[in-house]
Amino acid sequence: MIYIAVMGYGTVGSGVAEVFYKNRESIQRKIGNKPMDIKYILDLRDFPDSPYADKFTKDFNVIANDPDIDVVAEVMGGLEPAFTYTKTCLEHGKSVVTSNKELVAARGAELLEIARRNNVNFFFEASVGGGIPIIRPLHSSLAANEIDEIAGILNGTTNFILTKMIKEQMGFDDALALAQKLGYAERNPSADVDGHDACRKICILASLSFGRHIYPEFIHTEGIRSVTLEDVAYAENWGGVIKLIGRAKRVSEDGGKIYAMVSPAFISHDSQLSSVDDVFNGILVRGDATGDVVFYGKGAGKLPTASAVIADIVDAVKATSTSKSLQWKDDGKNHVLDYKQQSSSFYLRMQGSIDCVQKAKEIFGEIKLLHRPGQPNDEFAFVAPCMTETAMDEKSAQLQQIGCRQLAMLRVLDY
Amino acid sequence: MIYIAVMGYGTVGSGVAEVFYKNRESIQRKIGNKPMDIKYILDLRDFPDSPYADKFTKDFNVIANDPDIDVVAEVMGGLEPAFTYTKTCLEHGKSVVTSNKELVAARGAELLEIARRNNVNFFFEASVGGGIPIIRPLHSSLAANEIDEIAGILNGTTNFILTKMIKEQMGFDDALALAQKLGYAERNPSADVDGHDACRKICILASLSFGRHIYPEFIHTEGIRSVTLEDVAYAENWGGVIKLIGRAKRVSEDGGKIYAMVSPAFISHDSQLSSVDDVFNGILVRGDATGDVVFYGKGAGKLPTASAVIADIVDAVKATSTSKSLQWKDDGKNHVLDYKQQSSSFYLRMQGSIDCVQKAKEIFGEIKLLHRPGQPNDEFAFVAPCMTETAMDEKSAQLQQIGCRQLAMLRVLDY
Numbered sequence: 057m058i059y060i061a062v063m064g065y066g067t068v069g070s071g072v073a074e075v076f077y078k079n080r081e082s083i084q085r086k087i088g089n090k091p092m093d094i095k096y097i098l099d100l101r102d103f104p105d106s107p108y109a110d111k112f113t114k115d116f117n118v119i120a121n122d123p124d125i126d127v128v129a130e131v132m133g134g135l136e137p138a139f140t141y142t143k144t145c146l147e148h149g150k151s152v153v154t155s156n157k158e159l160v161a162a163r164g165a166e167l168l169e170i171a172r173r174n175n176v177n178f179f180f181e182a183s184v185g186g187g188i189p190i191i192r193p194l195h196s197s198l199a200a201n202e203i204d205e206i207a208g209i210l211n212g213t214t215n216f217i218l219t220k221m222i223k224e225q226m227g228f229d230d231a232l233a234l235a236q237k238l239g240y241a242e243r244n245p246s247a248d249v250d251g252h253d254a255c256r257k258i259c260i261l262a263s264l265s266f267g268r269h270i271y272p273e274f275i276h277t278e279g280i281r282s283v284t285l286e287d288v289a290y291a292e293n294w295g296g297v298i299k300l301i302g303r304a305k306r307v308s309e310d311g312g313k314i315y316a317m318v319s320p321a322f323i324s325h326d327s328q329l330s331s332v333d334d335v336f337n338g339i340l341v342r343g344d345a346t347g348d349v350v351f352y353g354k355g356a357g358k359l360p361t362a363s364a365v366i367a368d369i370v371d372a373v374k375a376t377s378t379s380k381s382l383q384w385k386d387d388g389k390n391h392v393l394d395y396k397q398q399s400s401s402f403y404l405r406m407q408g409s410i411d412c413v414q415k416a417k418e419i420f421g422e423i424k425l426l427h428r429p430g431q432p433n434d435e436f437a438f439v440a441p442c443m444t445e446t447a448m449d450e451k452s453a454q455l456q457q458i459g460c461r462q463l464a465m466l467r468v469l470d471y
Numbered sequence: 472m473i474y475i476a477v478m479g480y481g482t483v484g485s486g487v488a489e490v491f492y493k494n495r496e497s498i499q500r501k502i503g504n505k506p507m508d509i510k511y512i513l514d515l516r517d518f519p520d521s522p523y524a525d526k527f528t529k530d531f532n533v534i535a536n537d538p539d540i541d542v543v544a545e546v547m548g549g550l551e552p553a554f555t556y557t558k559t560c561l562e563h564g565k566s567v568v569t570s571n572k573e574l575v576a577a578r579g580a581e582l583l584e585i586a587r588r589n590n591v592n593f594f595f596e597a598s599v600g601g602g603i604p605i606i607r608p609l610h611s612s613l614a615a616n617e618i619d620e621i622a623g624i625l626n627g628t629t630n631f632i633l634t635k636m637i638k639e640q641m642g643f644d645d646a647l648a649l650a651q652k653l654g655y656a657e658r659n660p661s662a663d664v665d666g667h668d669a670c671r672k673i674c675i676l677a678s679l680s681f682g683r684h685i686y687p688e689f690i691h692t693e694g695i696r697s698v699t700l701e702d703v704a705y706a707e708n709w710g711g712v713i714k715l716i717g718r719a720k721r722v723s724e725d726g727g728k729i730y731a732m733v734s735p736a737f738i739s740h741d742s743q744l745s746s747v748d749d750v751f752n753g754i755l756v757r758g759d760a761t762g763d764v765v766f767y768g769k770g771a772g773k774l775p776t777a778s779a780v781i782a783d784i785v786d787a788v789k790a791t792s793t794s795k796s797l798q799w800k801d802d803g804k805n806h807v808l809d810y811k812q813q814s815s816s817f818y819l820r821m822q823g824s825i826d827c828v829q830k831a832k833e834i835f836g837e838i839k840l841l842h843r844p845g846q847p848n849d850e851f852a853f854v855a856p857c858m859t860e861t862a863m864d865e866k867s868a869q870l871q872q873i874g875c876r877q878l879a880m881l882r883v884l885d886y
Contacts, residue, residue, distance in 0.1 A: 075615050075760045086614045086796050181612060187761035189604075189612030197596060197604030199501045200490050200781030328767055331746050345490045345778035346602035349768035352743055353761060363760035366615030374796065381501050381789065 058092040058373055061119045063141060064132030065099040065112070068155050068182070071362030072129055073097065073108055083366065087373045095125060098132075120144050127372045129365050130154040131182075139163055146170045146178060153368035155182035155361050161256035165269040165386030172383065179368035179382075184210065184257045185337050187360025188353035192371075194264055194341060195382055201343030203265040207303035207471045210257040212335035212355045213241045213248035214280050214300045218320075219333045221288050222297050228283060240335055250279035251300065251318040258302030258318060261339070266306060266314055269386035276395035278319040287405060287464050289428035290437045294403070294468075296324040299332070301469060313391055315398045322403050322439070322468040328352075329471055340471050348471075396445045401468035404452065405437040408460030412436065415458055419451045439468055473507040473788055476534045478556060479547030480514040480527070483570050483597070486777030487544055488512065488523055498781065502788045510540060513547075535559050542787045544780050545569040546597075554578055561585045561593060568783035570597035570776050576671035580684040580801030587798065594783035594797075599625065599672045600752050602775025603768035607786075609679055609756060610797055616758030618680040622718035622886045625672040627750035627770040628656045628663035629695050629715045633735075634748045636703050637712050643698060655750055665694035666715065666733040673717030673733060676754070681721060681729055684801035691810035693734040702820060702879050704843035705852045709818070709883075711739040714747070716884060728806055730813045737818050737854070737883040743767075744886050755886050763886075811860045816883035819867065820852040823875030827851065830873055834866045854883055 062069050073094060076083065084092055096119050097111045106112070116137070119125055128145045130152055132138050138159050142152050147170065154160065159167075160180045171178035181191045185208075194203070209215050213235055220231035232249065235241035247253045255277045262270040280300050291298050301323065304316040323330045328350040332338035337355025342348050354360040403426075406412060413436050417423055423438040440448070452462055477484050488509060491498065499507055511534050512526045521527070531552070534540055543560045545567055547553050553574050557567050562585065569575065574582075575595045586593035596606045600623075609618070624630050628650055635646035647664065650656035662668045670692045677685040695715050706713045716738065719731040738745045743765040747753035752770025757763050769775040818841075821827060828851050832838055838853040855863070867877055 079615060079617055079759070082617060083615060088796060187758075188764055189608035192612050193604035193608055196786060197607050197782050198778070199785045200494060200498060200778040202494055202497060328746065331743065343602075343778065344494070345486075345774040347769050347772075347775060349603055349766070351764070351766060353764035359760040360762060363613070363615040363758065367612045370614045371611060381503060 058087070058090055058126050059095040059124045060092065060127045060129060060369055061096040061098065061125050062094055062129045062131065063098040063116070063119070064130070065097050065101070065103060066131070066133070067358045068131040068361045068365065069097065069099070071358035072131060072365050075359060075362045075366055083370060086370050090373070092373070095122070116141055120148050125150055127151045127153065127369050129369060130156060130159070131365060132156065133158065135159060135162060142167055143170055146174050146176055149174055149176055151177040151179070151372035153179045153182070153365055153372055155365055157183040157253070157256045157260060161259040161272050164260065164263060165384050168383050177372040179372060180260070181368045182361045182364035184260050185339055185351065185353070186355040186357060187363050188337060188339065188351050188355065190261070190339050190351050191264065193351070194261065198341060198343050198346060198349070201345045203306070203341060203343050205303070205305045205342040206258070206261050206265055206339065207301055207329070207469070208258065208261070208339035209299050209329055209332045209337050210254040210302045210339070210355065211248055211300060212337060213245065214254070215332065215337070216240050216335045217249070218280060218283070218298055218300065221283070221285060223333070225285055227285060228281065249281055251277040254300060254302040255318045258304055258316060262304035262314060262316055263384045265304070267384045268391045269384055270304070270314065270316065270391060274390045274392040275316045275318060277317070280320050282464070283320050284464065286428065287403070287466060290403065290405065290426040291322050293426045293428055294322060294424070294439060296322050297330050298466065299323045299329060301329070301471070303469070307393060313393050315395070316392050317395050317398060320466055322466055323471060327471050399442050399444050401442050402440045402448050403437065403464070403466045403468055404440060404462060405435065405464040406455065406460045407434055407463055408436065409434065412455065412458065412460040415460070416455055419454050435463070473502070473505055473541050474510040474539045475507065475542045475544060475784055476511040476513065476540050477509060477544045477546065478513040478531070478534070479545070480512050480516070480518060481546070481548070482773045483546040483776045483780065484512065484514070486773035487546060487780050490774060490777045490781055498785060501785050505788070507788070510537070531556055535563050540565055542566045542568065542784050544784060545571055545574070546780060547571070548573065550574060550577060557582055558585055561589050561591055564589055564591055566592040566594070566787035568594040568780055568787055570595070570780055572598040572668070572671040572675060576674040576687050579675065579678060580799050583798050592787040594787060595675070596783045597776045597779035599675050600754055600766065600768070601770040601772060602778050603752060603754065603766050603770065605676070605754050605766050606679065608766070609676065613756060613758050613761060613764070616760045618721070618756060618758050620718070620720045620757035621673070621676050621680055621755065622716055622744070622884070623673065623676070623754035624714050624744055624747045624752050625669040625717045625754070625770065626663055626715060627752060628660065629669070630747065630752070631655050631750045632664070633695060633698070633713055633715065636698070636700060638748070640700055642700060643696065664696055666692040669715060669717040670733045673719055673731060677719035677729060677731055678799045680719070682799045683806045684799055685719070685729065685731065685806060689805045689807040690731045690733060695735050697879070698735050699879065701843060702881060705818065705820060705841040706737050708841045708843055709737060709839070709854060711737050712745050713881065714738045714744060716744070716886070718884070722808060728808050730810070731807050732810050732813060735881055737881055738886060742886050814857050814859050816857050817855045817863050818852065818879070818881045818883055819855060819877065820850065820879040821870065821875045822849055822878055823851065824849065827870065827873065827875040830875070831870055834869050850878070
């Protein structure tokens, strides 16, 4: 019998139990018809009415010290005690699978190394993109590629809010309130709307793709609080939508230095990412051989995330050698270049006289003026050609010196 | 040293060599820094100017009998001698990876069983969706799901033709001629435009998802030759586009009986598949836990397909136990239910008087009339509610009895 333990009985943990028992037969078929069961569920709370009441324990050491346990699913979230528990399990020769993006983004390289040393697996498919297969395809199916770039709609909550703003002209505050009412957003929505969640996920994808641990604190991160319906209207006039995009790009072949950023951005209607709506996620991977590949699906939720956790459990049981190749280096250094050096096109919305428009053309060169219904006489918006963030700042400052006021600035991306 | 052999030096084979040598270092890193090289390339033609001239052989037995060869890439295409060569390699203890959809659709179950018996791998990621990771995610990342349904735009040539018809109002013949000129379509385009290529691919996906070998000859297959610009215009009025969709659906839990079909169909603009344009492919997988997951990318082409072949080589070298679980049964029986029992909504375009419209409402119930620019007085088109193919045939026959003529019929799908 193969025994697994589930640490944490929140949304994901209860989903793991539900999906496991629902599809147990076909899951067992995937591991060569070996019998498998959940032996423990770790949670400090009591669940006397749960169908799995006899499996609950409040003592982590019961799991760590039980040699029967082959695989542990860490679905508690947060850094501690998740890190200590995960480390202990790996050191006790148990594979660990996790949905905990905070843990992987902060300590992934370290835990992978501990897993390697102990000849067990540390998998984290569920940490990015919920039920969308992305970690394994990135590592394995796209193995023949040099991954040049990754960009994704990685946070369902902000995508839901932006979709309501785009499709129903709902203001940010109302859309956020609705997301909270529907359970898509926390009461304190900062992790989502300020971009931190998306930042952790792009860090994991970048670390995996570029072979170096990329720390969230080094990535310039902007959320969607300042996006307005005016910006949404100008984006529509331009031919696209505003999406919160986490992205990372290889700059040099050798050093592993990368550009990375999380921010709302204009995305053309021609892009596959533009039609990723509501709570769905979409992740674009640009490989040198495959070109663009896009993965789409539910980026969160009980059952999709549980399904990714269980897929990792199945892989861990099959004892593949993946853990040996699933590695990235961590030298504690910052491999992300200053975002001010990054280049893109820019959308600017300004307040100013008609003279400002003429001046903007002189300063920015070939700009594309945008229009929206109800546009005030003293408002103008345009898309400026590709330049660095620094150059954009300087040019915008020049424009502001002659009395224009910058109301909004967003990047225009070509995914 | 790990040695591989490449059988066939056509588009895919030369791509395999190109991608392998370009990204050799990172590929070797993925297999634990073991050195790897291509030892033989099998082709009956001479390539004296190739950088790999010293590797060519015309004698298959050189490969089969060389114990140095660990993995063989079969990228010749066609059933024979591909089948005999693949079987022989597996029996000689060599893993085989292939891009050959014809081979997998016809003999996949048999070759997987031979691989299992010989404790080697038989992989075929490149046989469906070119560079899009789909076989491995379906087998591995979605392992916790019962796959209920798969639907895809699986053929780039027909998707290019339909895109030209939709976006540029080019007629079928002109669009086909352009596809041929650009090298997207063969001089004899039947395998593509008549749906046979898409049929083989949906068979592979269905066999993998439902655990039984699904033979192409049992799947009702319609191509796109009869799709007209009139139908394209009505689809637009309805709120969608016409796409060639290969699909398979689980009908009963136990028996493994499925519905499957390849045909052009109306797809709503709301669907992720609707924006899959040009030569791109998109594959939707509907799992009980994940919900809908969509994979998008280049479905063909030298480098994308080569990249999938090499990913399989890497996996085969890593000697995972995948081959043991990557299996489906083949009892030689037909597991596809008569397509006449399948249900969907239908689009009908008819020629007839205004009386016919009234009659259509009586016969079909709640129909949605469609309109197009330049619509003749005696033409009408509508979408009828969900019913079986048989019921649709009967109702259409009733309508034709009173003097209407059916000009076109397409399914309306809800992917």
